[in-house]
Amino acid sequence: MTARLTSASSAPVRQSSVRAHNLALVLSTVAESADPPSRAAVAAVTGLTRATVSALVDDLIAGGLLTELDPPPRTGAGRPAAGLALASTGPAGLGLEINVDYLAVCVVDLTGVVRQRLVEHADQRPAVAADALTALGRLAARARHAAEADGLVVAGAALAVPGLVSAGSVLDAPNLGWQNVDALALLRGVPELADLPIVVDNEANLAALGELRVAGGEQTFLYVSGEIGIGAGLVIDGQLYRGARGWSGEIGHVTVHPGGRACRCGSNGCLEQYAGQEALGAGEPQAAAALGIALAAVVNLLDVPVIVLGGAYATYFDRLRDGIEAELRRRVLTARLAPVTLRAARLGTNAAVRGAADAVVRGVRDDPAAWLRRVG
Amino acid sequence: MTARLTSASSAPVRQSSVRAHNLALVLSTVAESADPPSRAAVAAVTGLTRATVSALVDDLIAGGLLTELDPPPRTGAGRPAAGLALASTGPAGLGLEINVDYLAVCVVDLTGVVRQRLVEHADQRPAVAADALTALGRLAARARHAAEADGLVVAGAALAVPGLVSAGSVLDAPNLGWQNVDALALLRGVPELADLPIVVDNEANLAALGELRVAGGEQTFLYVSGEIGIGAGLVIDGQLYRGARGWSGEIGHVTVHPGGRACRCGSNGCLEQYAGQEALGAGEPQAAAALGIALAAVVNLLDVPVIVLGGAYATYFDRLRDGIEAELRRRVLTARLAPVTLRAARLGTNAAVRGAADAVVRGVRDDPAAWLRRVG
Numbered sequence: 232m233t234a235r236l237t238s239a240s241s242a243p244v245r246q247s248s249v250r251a252h253n254l255a256l257v258l259s260t261v262a263e264s265a266d267p268p269s270r271a272a273v274a275a276v277t278g279l280t281r282a283t284v285s286a287l288v289d290d291l292i293a294g295g296l297l298t299e300l301d302p303p304p305r306t307g308a309g310r311p312a313a314g315l316a317l318a319s320t321g322p323a324g325l326g327l328e329i330n331v332d333y334l335a336v337c338v339v340d341l342t343g344v345v346r347q348r349l350v351e352h353a354d355q356r357p358a359v360a361a362d363a364l365t366a367l368g369r370l371a372a373r374a375r376h377a378a379e380a381d382g383l384v385v386a387g388a389a390l391a392v393p394g395l396v397s398a399g400s401v402l403d404a405p406n407l408g409w410q411n412v413d414a415l416a417l418l419r420g421v422p423e424l425a426d427l428p429i430v431v432d433n434e435a436n437l438a439a440l441g442e443l444r445v446a447g448g449e450q451t452f453l454y455v456s457g458e459i460g461i462g463a464g465l466v467i468d469g470q471l472y473r474g475a476r477g478w479s480g481e482i483g484h485v486t487v488h489p490g491g492r493a494c495r496c497g498s499n500g501c502l503e504q505y506a507g508q509e510a511l512g513a514g515e516p517q518a519a520a521a522l523g524i525a526l527a528a529v530v531n532l533l534d535v536p537v538i539v540l541g542g543a544y545a546t547y548f549d550r551l552r553d554g555i556e557a558e559l560r561r562r563v564l565t566a567r568l569a570p571v572t573l574r575a576a577r578l579g580t581n582a583a584v585r586g587a588a589d590a591v592v593r594g595v596r597d598d599p600a601a602w603l604r605r606v607g
Numbered sequence: 608m609t610a611r612l613t614s615a616s617s618a619p620v621r622q623s624s625v626r627a628h629n630l631a632l633v634l635s636t637v638a639e640s641a642d643p644p645s646r647a648a649v650a651a652v653t654g655l656t657r658a659t660v661s662a663l664v665d666d667l668i669a670g671g672l673l674t675e676l677d678p679p680p681r682t683g684a685g686r687p688a689a690g691l692a693l694a695s696t697g698p699a700g701l702g703l704e705i706n707v708d709y710l711a712v713c714v715v716d717l718t719g720v721v722r723q724r725l726v727e728h729a730d731q732r733p734a735v736a737a738d739a740l741t742a743l744g745r746l747a748a749r750a751r752h753a754a755e756a757d758g759l760v761v762a763g764a765a766l767a768v769p770g771l772v773s774a775g776s777v778l779d780a781p782n783l784g785w786q787n788v789d790a791l792a793l794l795r796g797v798p799e800l801a802d803l804p805i806v807v808d809n810e811a812n813l814a815a816l817g818e819l820r821v822a823g824g825e826q827t828f829l830y831v832s833g834e835i836g837i838g839a840g841l842v843i844d845g846q847l848y849r850g851a852r853g854w855s856g857e858i859g860h861v862t863v864h865p866g867g868r869a870c871r872c873g874s875n876g877c878l879e880q881y882a883g884q885e886a887l888g889a890g891e892p893q894a895a896a897a898l899g900i901a902l903a904a905v906v907n908l909l910d911v912p913v914i915v916l917g918g919a920y921a922t923y924f925d926r927l928r929d930g931i932e933a934e935l936r937r938r939v940l941t942a943r944l945a946p947v948t949l950r951a952a953r954l955g956t957n958a959a960v961r962g963a964a965d966a967v968v969r970g971v972r973d974d975p976a977a978w979l980r981r982v983g
Contacts, residue, residue, distance in 0.1 A: 291792040327796060395941060403946060457608050472843075474910020475827050476656070476945060481907040484940045486900050489864060498938045524862050526903050532839070535849020560876045564860045565771060568778060 240446025250287075251600035253279060257346065258285045258296060258317075267314025269308050288315060295321035295384065296341065296595070316399045317341045320382035320580050322436050322602055324347060324591025325375060325427065327418075328391040328434060328584040329367055331355055331459035332405045332508075336371045337579035337581070338378040338385065339588035341596065343444070347374040348581070359414040359507040360401075368421030386602065388586035390414060391434035395478050397430045406503075429461040431589070434583040435480050438469055438541055441586025444593075445577045452537035454576065455482060455530055456583065457524075457544035465533070483507065485525045487497050508543045516564040519551045523558020530563045530571055531581070541561050541576030542583075615909065626663075629655060634672060634693075634975050635664045643676050643690025670972070670979040671697035672717065682902040684935035685794060691953070694715045696758035697980055700967025701751060703794075703811060704767040704960040705743055706732055707835035708884075709780045712747045713957070714761065715964035717972065720821070722757060723750040724957070736777075736788040744797030751799065762971050762978065764792060764803050765963035767810035769836045771854050775807045780878075781871040782836040810959040811856050812951070814917050815840025816847055816964025820969075821953045828913035829905055830952065831858060831898075831918035832959065835884050838917070859883065861901045884919045895927045899934020906939045906947055917952030918959075920935065924951035 260276050261268060268276070274284040291297040298318040309317055321341050330337040332354055338347040341605045349370050355363050367390075375385050392414060394404025399415030401407075414431045439454035444464050446452065450469040460481030465472045473479055483503040484496050491500030504510060505521035526538055540548055556573060560566045576582045595602045636646060636652050644652070650660040667673040674694040676734030678687035686847055704711040709729055714723040725746050730740050743766075768790060770780025775781075790807045794800055794957065815830035818840050826845040830912050832838045837859030841848040858915050859879040860872050867876030880886060881897035902914055916924055932949060936942045952958045971978050 269673070277764040395944070403940070405940075418900070432760075465908070472909075473617075475912040476910055478941045478944075479908060482936070484907050485904040486863075487865065488939050489896075489900055496940055520865075524865055525904075528861040528901075529908060530906060532841070532850055532855060532908070533848070534855040535853040542700045562860070562862050564781075564857045564872050565854045566781070566856075566872075570772070581940050 247600075251401060251598065252275075253283065254287055254291065254599045254603070255597060256282060258291060258596060260286055261297060261315045262317055262596065267316045268313035269314060272459065273315065275406055278382070290603060291599060292318075292605055294599070295604065296599055297321075302500055319344065321384065322592075322595045323378055323383040324588035324593075324595075325371060325378075325385045325388040326391070326437075326584040326586070326588030326591070327371055327380050328587060329355060329363055329407070329468035330391075330393055330499060330583075331410075334363070334367045334370055335541075335581070335584040336367070336374045337584050337588050338374050338383065339585065339592050340383060340590055343592065345585065345588075346383060347378050348584075349374050355404075356408055358410055360407075360414070361417050361560070363407075364414060364417045365421055366423050368418065371421075372423030385427060386605075387591040388418070388424060388429045389437065389590045390418060390429065391437045391583040391587045392463060393434050393456075393458060395481075396431050396433050399429075401431070401470035404460075406458075432587070432590070433462060433464075433477075433480065433560060435462030435464040436471055436473065437464075437586035437590060438578070439466050439539075440593075441578050441582045441589050442466075442468065442539055442541070442576055443471075444589055446539075449537050451535060452539050453526075453533075453535045454539045454541055454582070455526070456543040456545060457506070457511070457540065457547075458506060461503050461507055463529075465535070482525055482529070485528060487521045487524045511543060511547065515547065516554055519554025522551065523555040524562065526555060526571075527559050527562035530559065534565070534600075535571070536569070537572045537574070539574055539576050541578070542580055543577045545575040545582075591595045614642060624664055625972065625974075629659065629669065630663055630971060630975045630979070631655075633660060633973060634667060637691045637716075638958075638972065643692045645688035645690060649691065659723060663750060667975060667981060668694075668983055669977070670974055672978065673697075690848055695720065697760065698762035698968075698971045699759040700964035700971075701747060701754075701761045701764040702767070702960040702962070702964030702971075703743055703747055703764055704963060704969070705731060705739055705783070706767075706769055706810065706959075710739070710743045710746055711957070711960040712743070712750045713960050713964050714750050714759065715961065715968050716759055717968055719965070719968065721961065721964075722759060723754050724960075730782055732782075736783075736785055736790070737793050739783075740790065741797055742792045744794065744799050745916045748799030760982075761803060762981075763967045764794070765813065765941060766794060766807045767813045767959040767963045767964045768872065769809060769810050769832075769834060769838060771857075772807050772809050775805075775852060777807070780836075783836075803909050808963070808966070809838060809840075809853075809856065810834075810839040811838030812847055812849065813962035813966060814954070814958035815842050815915075815959045815962070816825075816969075817965050818842075818915055818917070818952055819845065819847075819952050820962075820965055822915075825913050827911060828915050829902075829909075829911045830915045830917055830958070831902070831920060833882065833884060833887070833916065833918040833923075836884055837879050839905075841911070857903070858901055863897045863900045887919060887923065889924065889927050892930055895930025896934055898927065899931040900938065900948075902931060903935050903938035906935065906941075910941070911947070912945070913950070915950055915952050917954065918956055921955045921958075923952040949970045 463480040488500040494501035506518040637870040839856040839858040870877035884893040
């Protein structure tokens with residue numbers, strides 16, 4: 232990160248916001264260095280004075296965000312400098328996921344490593360929302376205790392749900408049978424989570440953000456999540472596109488056969504009825520063709536160069552690939568000019584819960600000053 | 608416009624770029640004022656000194672961009688101030704459009720008023736590209752001469768084409784039968800246009816930009832252009848989304864019936880085959896249903912709150928509306944939470960050629976310093 236603090240007005244910049252900016256700058260400089268940098272190296276990269284960097288580093292170490300590694304053995308003249316690294320015993324993110332046929336939780340540390348992961352396979356459709364979220368809370372508590380025994384401090388939680396979310400409420404999750412479920416309030420009522428900041432988001436959005444972190448140079452792609460339902464997260468120039476009301480990505484309800492099968496959403500011929508996990512079990516060629524039709528529509532509309540398949544599609548990727556690509560070649564107007572890259576999610580079937588935990592970690596990394604205020 | 612010059616680096620800002628910024632600021636302040644403002648009023652709004660504003664205004668008047676209106680009759684003490692307005696005899700934009708069954712040109716002045724407009728209805732498919740563009744050049748020359756006789760100076764031209772464009776070349780326009788046509792080079796070879804800066808863009812993109820200028824508060828919408836072919840321009844937060852390679856918006860080749868009619872593009876079941884202008888003549892209910900299926904896919908994927916129908920769809924809007932809305936209600940997952948607004952293009956069937964001319968005018972208005980260098 233080389234961005235400096237800039238201001239679009241001539242209003243004075245507050246001292247506290249300069250410090251917040253510089254804390255984030257130092258932390259990201261350490262995070263993005265190939266080798267653990269010394270304080271002097273951080274000063275050189277950021278353009279801050281060595282005294283300023285040292286004061287900021289001391290605060291970040293005290294807050295559990297950075298750790299100072301032992302210097303390498305002395306080989307020449309002078310004292311070798313200690314290297315700085317993100318702390319693997321500091322704040323961590325708790326990812327939560329409720330899906331139609333499983334509950335999942337994971338804990339990711341500041342360095343991005345998954346430290347705990349628990350999955351409970353069970354059909355959630357018979358459960359009322361409060362019971363399902365209580366069960367998820369119990370699972371989360373187990374992962375949290377184990378993480379804390381490992382020296383980590385859970386900084387917050389994010390819940391991934393397969394449905395339309397607005398301000399912490401799940402407005403509609405047809406595959407779970409949820410309508411207007413205040414998931415945030417229910418989770419806050421779970422004793423083991425009551426002390427944590429919690430956010431609720433669509434599972435494909437969180438998964439897309441998770442993939443973005445490990446996507447290398449790919450900054451524009453469509454992530455598609457294949458579960459009982461099908462969702463998508465659209466990343467454009469490194470930013471998640473959420474739509475006007477936050478409801479983008481409902482690819483599962485794109486019509487692929489106008490006169491086709493009835494869907495739980497009230498429409499018919501939806502992609503979900505041909506390529507959802509249940510249909511996938513019944514016949515992969517049909518699922519691949521339906522996916523190809525819907526994905527060709529996305530590419531024709533948005534000129535997206537990369538499609539990432541996650542969830543069950545990551546598992547079945549090799550068996551779906553040819554069928555999808557055949558439809559893309561046929562139905563994408565520009566296929567002949569530039570082929571579309573189709574690949575399995577790097578985070579595999581865990582992208583959503585991992586992306587949820589990552590979102591919390593990213594929040595701490597982007598604003599370490601807020602974390603220091605909490606623990607200071 | 609209240610944005611000030613900001614810089615993301617600590618590099619010194621050049622004096623010439625400060626002047627360029629301030630010229631644009633003064634021009635946009637005049638353009639966006641409800642009544643013609645005095646120099647003093649411009650100084651108050653912009654925060655620039657009265658002396659600076661006066662010098663900039665003098666330059667803008669000399670360059671034909673602003674005009675000083677006679678002051679109202681003297682009613683009290685003191686000299687009434689003259690009001691400033693955009694010049695209606697200054698630089699103008701030349702819009703050019705080639706479509707399957709017509710050629711169109713128009714001239715728009717700095718105030719946004721269409722001053723000349725010529726349309727020649729004729730099937731362009733039998734013509735080779737060079738001949739079609741030569742005919743368009745002749746039509747443009749007539750409009751240009753008339754505009755110049757009216758005191759305008761054509762600042763540049765933009766060509767709208769129904770196809771995929773890259774760096775001035777039309778890579779593929781299946782309905783015209785064009786592949787890899789260097790439209791920019793051909794237009795530069797037309798004597799009547801040889802002295803003008805020219806850009807080439809997709810017709811739906813230019814039309815969407817044209818609609819954006821007259822869209823009032825709507826900053827996120829999909830514009831759909833119904834001609835022989837069907838294109839779309841997606842505007843998100845006031846910006847045209849062009850896609851990774853500039854090929855977004857190919858809604859005409861979204862599959863609406865996977866086993867359906869063969870399309871010129873090599874695929875089958877494309878929207879164009881059911882809702883293009885030729886199909887529209889054959890049956891509006893079928894066209895409306897097909898449009899509704901494709902537009903529902905757009906809304907499910909992108910959560911776009913407004914859809915603007917242009918070209919022939921603007922003409923037939925009242926007869927298409929119910930059929931499209933029925934499909935949107937059925938097939939958009941969030942239709943029950945928030946309906947989608949469907950409306951006819953405010954620029955009617957002329958949105959593309961008008962948007963092309965507007966794009967030139969907007970270029971002059973956004974960078975008046977460049978214009979002053981050309982004429983100074």
